[in-house]
Amino acid sequence: MNTPNITVNPELSPEALKKIDREVAKYPADQKQSAVMAALVIAQDEKGWLSKETIAVVANYLGMAPMAAYEVASFYNMYDLHPVGKYKLTVCTNLPCALSGGVHAADYVKGKLGIDFNETTPDGKFTLKEGECMGACGDAPVMLVNNKRMCSFMLPEQIDKLLAECK
Amino acid sequence: MALIDTINPLLTTGWSKGDDGWSLKDYEARGGYKQLRRVLESKMTQDDLIAEVKKSVLRGRGGAGFPTGLKWSFMPKAAPEKYVVCNTDEGEPGTFKDRDLLRFDPHSTIEGMIIAGYAVGAKLGYNYIHGEIFEIYQRFEAALDQARAAGYLGNNILGSDFSFDLFAHHGWGAYICGEETGLLESIEGKKGQPRYKPPFPANFGLYGKPTTINNTETFAAIPFILGMGGEAYLNLGKPNNGGTKLFSISGHVNRPGNYEVPMGTPFAKLLEMAGGMRGGRKLKAVIPGGSSAPVLPADVIMDCTMDYDSIAKAGSMLGSGAVIVMDETVCMVKALERLAYFYFEESCGQCTPCREGSGWLYRVVHRIEHGEGRPEDLDLLNRVTDNMMGKTICALADAAAFPVRSFIKHFQSEFEYHINNKKCLVDPDVQRAGSGFFKAGAA
Ligand SMILES: Cc1cc2nc3c(=O)[nH]c(=O)nc-3n(C[C@H](O)[C@H](O)[C@H](O)COP(=O)(O)O)c2cc1C
Ligand code: SF4
Ligand code: FES
Numbered sequence: 001m002n003t004p005n006i007t008v009n010p011e012l013s014p015e016a017l018k019k020i021d022r023e024v025a026k027y028p029a030d031q032k033q034s035a036v037m038a039a040l041v042i043a044q045d046e047k048g049w050l051s052k053e054t055i056a057v058v059a060n061y062l063g064m065a066p067m068a069a070y071e072v073a074s075f076y077n078m079y080d081l082h083p084v085g086k087y088k089l090t091v092c093t094n095l096p097c098a099l100s101g102g103v104h105a106a107d108y109v110k111g112k113l114g115i116d117f118n119e120t121t122p123d124g125k126f127t128l129k130e131g132e133c134m135g136a137c138g139d140a141p142v143m144l145v146n147n148k149r150m151c152s153f154m155l156p157e158q159i160d161k162l163l164a165e166c167k
Numbered sequence: 168m169a170l171i172d173t174i175n176p177l178l179t180t181g182w183s184k185g186d187d188g189w190s191l192k193d194y195e196a197r198g199g200y201k202q203l204r205r206v207l208e209s210k211m212t213q214d215d216l217i218a219e220v221k222k223s224v225l226r227g228r229g230g231a232g233f234p235t236g237l238k239w240s241f242m243p244k245a246a247p248e249k250y251v252v253c254n255t256d257e258g259e260p261g262t263f264k265d266r267d268l269l270r271f272d273p274h275s276t277i278e279g280m281i282i283a284g285y286a287v288g289a290k291l292g293y294n295y296i297h298g299e300i301f302e303i304y305q306r307f308e309a310a311l312d313q314a315r316a317a318g319y320l321g322n323n324i325l326g327s328d329f330s331f332d333l334f335a336h337h338g339w340g341a342y343i344c345g346e347e348t349g350l351l352e353s354i355e356g357k358k359g360q361p362r363y364k365p366p367f368p369a370n371f372g373l374y375g376k377p378t379t380i381n382n383t384e385t386f387a388a389i390p391f392i393l394g395m396g397g398e399a400y401l402n403l404g405k406p407n408n409g410g411t412k413l414f415s416i417s418g419h420v421n422r423p424g425n426y427e428v429p430m431g432t433p434f435a436k437l438l439e440m441a442g443g444m445r446g447g448r449k450l451k452a453v454i455p456g457g458s459s460a461p462v463l464p465a466d467v468i469m470d471c472t473m474d475y476d477s478i479a480k481a482g483s484m485l486g487s488g489a490v491i492v493m494d495e496t497v498c499m500v501k502a503l504e505r506l507a508y509f510y511f512e513e514s515c516g517q518c519t520p521c522r523e524g525s526g527w528l529y530r531v532v533h534r535i536e537h538g539e540g541r542p543e544d545l546d547l548l549n550r551v552t553d554n555m556m557g558k559t560i561c562a563l564a565d566a567a568a569f570p571v572r573s574f575i576k577h578f579q580s581e582f583e584y585h586i587n588n589k590k591c592l593v594d595p596d597v598q599r600a601g602s603g604f605f606k607a608g609a610a
Contacts, residue, residue: 026334028291031374033356037339064356075358077340078298095458095505096261096417096491101604132342132509133458134299135257136357137417138424141604147339148301153371155604 009054012061016046020061032062036072040079041147049080057152077132085120085127087166090144091154093130096137105141105154106130112163125166173427175403176382176549177391177411181272190308191313194274200319202393203278206285207327213333216286220389222397224409229254229345229382230457230486232475241369242287242377248386250373251284251292252354252380256338256345258297260458260509261489264425266385269303271294272387273310277333279386282393284549286329287379293330294383295350298338307335342513346561347380349515360515361561382487384413404430404605408474412485416441418492419448419601430474437473437490445605448494452577456486458506459566461573462499483573496601498591499578503570504529504536510567524555535582536590545575545582 001047012020016156019042023035039058044050052066059069073079080088091106106128113126120127136142139152143162151162173179181188181197189542194200221236242249253276257265268276280292284372296304311333312322322330336354338532344351351373353359372378392400401409408430414437417423421442427435432527434453444450450465455473461483463471471477478485493502511529516522528551531544552568559565575582591598 026293026336031355034336034354036356037335037353041337041339046208062356068357071358072356075341076338077300079502080338091507094509095502096489098505099418099491099493099497099602100423102600103602104599104604106557131299132340132512133262135263135297137261138263138301138415140417140423144299147298150300150302153606155606162257 004072010047010051011045012044012054012057012064017061020058020069020139033068035062035142036062036064036069037076040069040073044079048086049083088127088129088144088146090129090131090147092132092134092136092140092142094133094137097140097142100137100140101155102141105143105159108156108159109143109163112159126163174196174432175411175429176427178268178272178275178387178413179425179427182267182276183512185271189271189273189310191274191310191317194272198394199274199390200278200317201280202390203319204325206282206393207325207329210327213286213288214284215312216393219397220286220392223388223392223400224397224404224407225385225388225392226409226475227382228384228388228412228488230259230459230484232485233325234270235381235385238369238381239283239286239379241367241371242289242379244288246288246377248374248376249287249289250376250378251280251287251289252347252368252373252378253280253292253294253383253386254347254380255294255296255383256350257300257383257487258338258342258345259487259489260506261341261415261417261454261491262291262457263417264488266297266300266303267425268383268387268413269300270509273307274314275387275390276383277310277314277319279389280333281324281331282389283381283386284333284378285329286405288378289379290330292334293354293373294333294335295344295354296335296337297301298340301337304335304337311335313314325507326486342509343515343561343563346563349561350380351378358515361563393464405472405474406478412473412488414473415487415489416492417489419445419450419494419496420492421445428473431472434468434471434473438492441492444492444494448496448601450492451495451497452493452499454483454489454491454493454570456484457489458491458509459562459569460484460486462577463573464577484569488547494601496593496597498536498593498598499574499581500532500536500585501591501598503574504532506570507532507567510563514567518559518564520555521559521567524551525567527551528567532571535585536591538585540582540586540589543584544586545579548575553577 020039023038027034056066059066141154225230348362349359368378453468507529511525555564
């Protein structure tokens with residue numbers, strides 16, 4: 001999916017700002033920048049992805065240079081700097097998972113959705129990503145839904161159920 | 168829920184009720200926060216506390232196995248501002264113990280961190296939690312709220328003059344933040360690029376202040392050590408390898424999961440606890456300490472006991488205690504290709520030998536796996552690793568090199584077969600069937 005040229009309002013809602021305030025409060029008063037990782041996640045959750053403009057809004061709110069916030073957003077894998085489908089599915093294919101069906105699970109999802117890794121279904125519903133170890137290898141195959149929800153033991157039947165749930 | 172089996176359970180005592188046993192009430196019912204109370208009420212000195220931890224010979228559970236008591240003793244006494252940081256960035260492929268620790272028993276880590284704060288004179292702590300386990304991060308925050316409401320965190324804990332607070336910080340998908348100084352940079356709101364050492368975190372840590380950083384399992388062990396005494400804890404294991412350890416067993420066993428056993432337990436026993444080999448197939452190789460540890464062939468690992476010294480003597484590392492079991496259906500070239508890709512992908516790029524070297528390793532193993540290997544490739548791989556090891560800011564470059572060297576060393580003929588015949592020694596259909604969908608628990 002290409003970056004659409006419609007402009008998204010980069011401003012954050014009062015609820016999002018309140019959540020960011022809660023993160024800022026965890027750190028010493030002169031270390032607001034420590035909250036940038038959490039703040040970018042809050043912004044991503046609200047907007048679906050992080051545009052340069054949204055990143056700048058977060059940076060300004062925390063009193064840091066937009067470039068510094070952008071560096072963070074581009075360093076960590078789970079920030080989406082481009083629009084993704086409504087459901088981003090990340091399948092772990094690292095070796096421990098691959099020994100217990102991780103690659104099979106990825107292939108199964110690819111087949112069901114008709115897309116490869118780093119692609120989005122034409123209806124904009126699903127984006128598929130290949131993941132690295134999620135620290136849950138005993139539950140292989142494992143998948144993340146929209147970064148935050150982990151699904152364990154994803155055999156074909158469970159994958160079918162998950163995809164059906166994603167409305 | 169993770170499958171659990173233990174010999175001498177300590178860390179896993181609270182796991183039996185699964186997701187229903189994590190709350191403060193449950194933790195207190197099994198003796199939780201008693202040790203913190205005892206430390207504060209008896210006004211135990213910092214030196215006595217650190218001496219007790221030293222006696223236990225608890226060694227860091229994050230990978231390097233550094234003695235915890237000794238690490239704590241490096242903290243400068245006089246500094247006004249100090250920090251305690253917990254490393255739950257668990258991203259080392261094969262490792263999934265810290266996730267279950269925080270999921271089933273978050274308060275043991277919290278109690279361990281508060282006691283550590285008391286021992287080193289810190290007033291503030293952070294637990295850095297792997298971004299991929301956001302639900303666990305939320306549970307940890309809920310546990311922190313419980314602890315704060317009960318007076319275990321905050322000002323004048325349990326009416327003493329000791330104050331300490333603790334917060335959770337989550338990652339967002341970068342393996343390198345497991346490296347302790349990369350992690351500190353990340354808490355500071357920057358890219359997680361490791362720092363040159365020295366200075367070590369004990370002198371220059373979070374926000375430039377003295378900082379003690381330990382793995383989750385290390386902190387979680389502290390209340391148990393104080394409960395039974397350092398010496399009794401040591402004696403659970405074997406000399407120089409104190410206590411019990413969680414092993415995360417993945418791969419071709421019948422019951423993947425976490426198993427807590429005393430240090431020094433034979434590998435064969437651990438394999439048996441994990442239900443033995445899947446489908447009764449033959450063991451080929453084991454990576455005993457997370458993907459960064461050198462692989463060991465079946466006959467070598469079957470003679471090992473699971474402790475730092477035995478695994479080191481066999482030529483590998485106990486690392487994080489992640490045991491990756493591979494049977495005869497595995498193509499070693501393909502297995503190595505996946506690991507090499509991981510290190511290439513996760514190198515933070517600061518050091519040329521690591522950035523370039525990890526790319527070379529991946530590309531050369533990839534071409535061997537895909538039937539385009541050249542006779543000189545094995546020498547090339549070894550030369551590239553020579554130029555990486557010990558030549559970089561952090562140990563990720565070494566971690567990328569160890570698998571390559573050890574896979575080639577122990578399975579050279581399989582690599583040669585691949586280069587000469589342009590295909591796998593193990594039939595691809597056999598490989599696929601051997602690593603297919605698998606329902607845990609079914610023998
Ligand atoms: C590339 C790399 C990744 C690491 N990942 C982790 C990790 O996920 N968890 C961890 O506790 N230690 C990890 N470590 C080790 C830490 O740097 C550090 O030694 C450890 O957290 C210290 O705690 P301990 O003494 O209790 O083991 C990693 C080290 C390197 C070089
Ligand atoms: S060794 Fe690799 S991961 Fe570590 S600091 Fe250097 S480039 Fe980064
Ligand atoms: S390898 Fe997939 S979660 Fe660890």
